[in-house]
Amino acid sequence: MKNSRNSINRIRSNINMNLYRRRRLANLVILAGSMLTTIFGLFWLCWLLITLFGHGFQHLALSVFTQPTPPPGESGGLANAIVGSILITGAGIAVGAPVGVLAGTFLSEFAMDSPVATSVRFINDVLLSAPSIILGVFIYSVVVVPMGHFSGWAGALALALIALPIIVRTTEDMLKLVPNTMREAACALGAPRWKVTVAIVYRAARSGILTGILLAIARITGETAPLLFTALNNQFWSRGLNEPVANLPVVIFQFAMSPYEDWQNLAWAGALLITVSVLVLNILVRTLLRGGARG
Amino acid sequence: MDTAASSNPKDQSRPAAAKGRGQILDALLSGLSRLCALAVLFIIAAILISLFMGAWPAFKKFGPAFLVSAEWNPVTEEFGALVSIYGTLVTTLIAMITGVPVSFGIAIFITELCPLWLKRPVGTAIELLAAIPSIIYGMWGLFVFAPFFADHMEPWIADNLGRLPGMGFLFDGPPLGIGVLTAGIILGIMVIPFMAAVFRDLFEVVPPVLKESAYGIGATTWEVLKKIVLPYTKAGVVGGIMLGMGRALGETMAVTFVIGNADRLEFSLLMPGNTISSSLANQFTEAVGEMYTSSLIALGLILFVITFLVLSAAKFLLIRLTAMEGSRT
Numbered sequence: 001m002k003n004s005r006n007s008i009n010r011i012r013s014n015i016n017m018n019l020y021r022r023r024r025l026a027n028l029v030i031l032a033g034s035m036l037t038t039i040f041g042l043f044w045l046c047w048l049l050i051t052l053f054g055h056g057f058q059h060l061a062l063s064v065f066t067q068p069t070p071p072p073g074e075s076g077g078l079a080n081a082i083v084g085s086i087l088i089t090g091a092g093i094a095v096g097a098p099v100g101v102l103a104g105t106f107l108s109e110f111a112m113d114s115p116v117a118t119s120v121r122f123i124n125d126v127l128l129s130a131p132s133i134i135l136g137v138f139i140y141s142v143v144v145v146p147m148g149h150f151s152g153w154a155g156a157l158a159l160a161l162i163a164l165p166i167i168v169r170t171t172e173d174m175l176k177l178v179p180n181t182m183r184e185a186a187c188a189l190g191a192p193r194w195k196v197t198v199a200i201v202y203r204a205a206r207s208g209i210l211t212g213i214l215l216a217i218a219r220i221t222g223e224t225a226p227l228l229f230t231a232l233n234n235q236f237w238s239r240g241l242n243e244p245v246a247n248l249p250v251v252i253f254q255f256a257m258s259p260y261e262d263w264q265n266l267a268w269a270g271a272l273l274i275t276v277s278v279l280v281l282n283i284l285v286r287t288l289l290r291g292g293a294r295g
Numbered sequence: 296m297d298t299a300a301s302s303n304p305k306d307q308s309r310p311a312a313a314k315g316r317g318q319i320l321d322a323l324l325s326g327l328s329r330l331c332a333l334a335v336l337f338i339i340a341a342i343l344i345s346l347f348m349g350a351w352p353a354f355k356k357f358g359p360a361f362l363v364s365a366e367w368n369p370v371t372e373e374f375g376a377l378v379s380i381y382g383t384l385v386t387t388l389i390a391m392i393t394g395v396p397v398s399f400g401i402a403i404f405i406t407e408l409c410p411l412w413l414k415r416p417v418g419t420a421i422e423l424l425a426a427i428p429s430i431i432y433g434m435w436g437l438f439v440f441a442p443f444f445a446d447h448m449e450p451w452i453a454d455n456l457g458r459l460p461g462m463g464f465l466f467d468g469p470p471l472g473i474g475v476l477t478a479g480i481i482l483g484i485m486v487i488p489f490m491a492a493v494f495r496d497l498f499e500v501v502p503p504v505l506k507e508s509a510y511g512i513g514a515t516t517w518e519v520l521k522k523i524v525l526p527y528t529k530a531g532v533v534g535g536i537m538l539g540m541g542r543a544l545g546e547t548m549a550v551t552f553v554i555g556n557a558d559r560l561e562f563s564l565l566m567p568g569n570t571i572s573s574s575l576a577n578q579f580t581e582a583v584g585e586m587y588t589s590s591l592i593a594l595g596l597i598l599f600v601i602t603f604l605v606l607s608a609a610k611f612l613l614i615r616l617t618a619m620e621g622s623r624t
Binding site: 023024026027030031033034035036037038040041042044045047048051052055098099100102103105106107109110111116117119120122123124125126127129130131132133134135136137138140141142161164165168192193194195197198218219221222223224225228229232249252253256257264267268271274275278279282283286 | 314324327332333335339341342348349396398399404407420427429434435437438491515517520544548551552572576580598602607
């Protein structure tokens with residue numbers, strides 16, 4: 001009698017020990033797996049950054065910033081592409097930012113949960129992840145074909161379409177962070193709605209709105225696909241945005257795919273420039289947001 | 296406007312004038328912002344209509360057969376979308392197979408395993424990597440990854456996996472370095488930081504009290520993940536995967552560099568192919584003739600519809616899952 005109870009106890013503790021070991025083992029396997037996948041993932045990304053910085057710095061010379069893109073076999077730089085990129089990006093943001101901020105204002109301040117706002121939000125999310133090359137095809141058929149030629153303006157419009165949903169989304173999110181009591185206090189003092197929005201809400205969310213615009217700039221700086229058949233490319237200096245304009249992403253694409261080594265080297269230098277400016281913009285956003293949170 | 300109001304002899308009319316001006320500005324701001332919001336709807340409608348109009352000649356000539364024909368011949372002007380659709384789906388599938396487990400592991404590492412001092416640097420690094428433009432990934436793929444892949448991995452793949460019965464034909468072919476498999480892997484590497492950042496944000500939303508009580512009754516880290524974190528974030532995880540998939544489907548530059556731009560239907564993953572976006576990037580400016588351009592625009596329309604469906608499905612799934620979650624608690 002006593003013996004059998006003892007053995008039952010022994011079995012029970014054995015079972016529990018087994019279970020315990022099995023749980024420990026499963027835990028160990030999963031955690032080791034997660035560590036390995038992290039190392040695996042970071043390995044590729046580190047490799048990418050190391051080659052990019054290695055090749056990029058090697059070919060980054062002063063002439064890159066002062067000379068225009070060369071024909072194959074001659075020395076040159078990327079000056080016209082850099083200027084073209086800045087112009088197209090600037091024009092794109094100048095179109096996209098006001099529309100985006102106002103649309104975000106509508107969603108957060110005027111529409112709330114009306115059916116219109118719900119559908120705008122939904123479509124905006126779709127547009128946010130829509131393939132950028134499709135936007136290029138769209139601008140090609142509504143701007144380039146009627147105008148009869150490729151132009152910097154068409155490129156700027158395509159970039160504006162990419163910037164727009166990003167700005168709409170961040171503006172709405174940031175305006176929603178402004179406490180309602182501030183709006184109510186301003187209304188109680190007799191301020192009209194536009195004054196509440198412009199003088200109180202915009203002011204409180206200033207750094208947030210700026211964040212959205214900076215994020216949009218960072219995103220469109222490296223966009224290549226929509227520029228392929230809108231801004232096209234130009235081997236020389238352009239006289240304005242009304243003709244094909246050289247821009248960094250398309251130049252990188254053409255030069256990297258070419259068989260000439262000089263061109264490929266310039267492509268590395270351009271790739272480094274783009275990556276560094278995107279990273280700097282993102283770090284700027286981070287410090288802005290942290291400063292805003294502290295203030 | 297101001298001077299007009301103050302020069303008014305009747306003092307009582309000033310507040311009335313200010314009120315009137317306020318009403319006008321109110322209407323102006325709300326009207327203007329509504330217009331801008333409606334512009335978003337207008338843009339998507341305009342995209343659909345213009346793509347459809349551009350694609351109409353191709354659809355009219357080839358009919359539904361356009362979707363299943365593997366012929367893509369600019370000389371005889373015979374076009375079909377099968378090669379590009381196949382390439383798009385297969386590269387996305389490969390990207391998901393490589394990307395999802397790795398980004399999941401990274402998110403688990405950051406939220407559960409990583410020592411506190413390492414948490415911020417690793418998290419920031421992942422977010423910064425997610426911001427790197429896709430053309431950089433494509434260029435690295437062409438110059439660094441493709442030669443490495445051709446020299447060290449593809450011969451092994453062709454020798455070992457190529458002999459597997461039933462699926463050997465997938466891994467049959469010369470080690471070119473450039474092809475569907477390479478493009479898929481580059482895409483996977485590209486979406487890793489993006490999805491890892493999404494997953495990490497999700498895992499951090501789980502209330503600490505829930506996790507702590509599970510740890511309190513003796514659960515292991517894996518059990519906390521399986522029984523607490525995953526059920527709590529299920530909806531978001533599906534959404535995150537769908538978002539990554541949407542990106543992979545429409546990605547152009549990371550793929551165009553390494554896929555090889557070949558218009559023949561090959562089932563082997565080691566052979567060059569084409570995706571919808573890489574066909575557009577490579578051929579659109581060179582397309583001569585109405586039918587060629589129209590067929591390319593038709594490809595674009597198909598891609599747009601596919602990504603639209605994936606993203607909408609993600610949204611509806613999220614709504615349903617969250618509703619279910621709500622009813623259970």
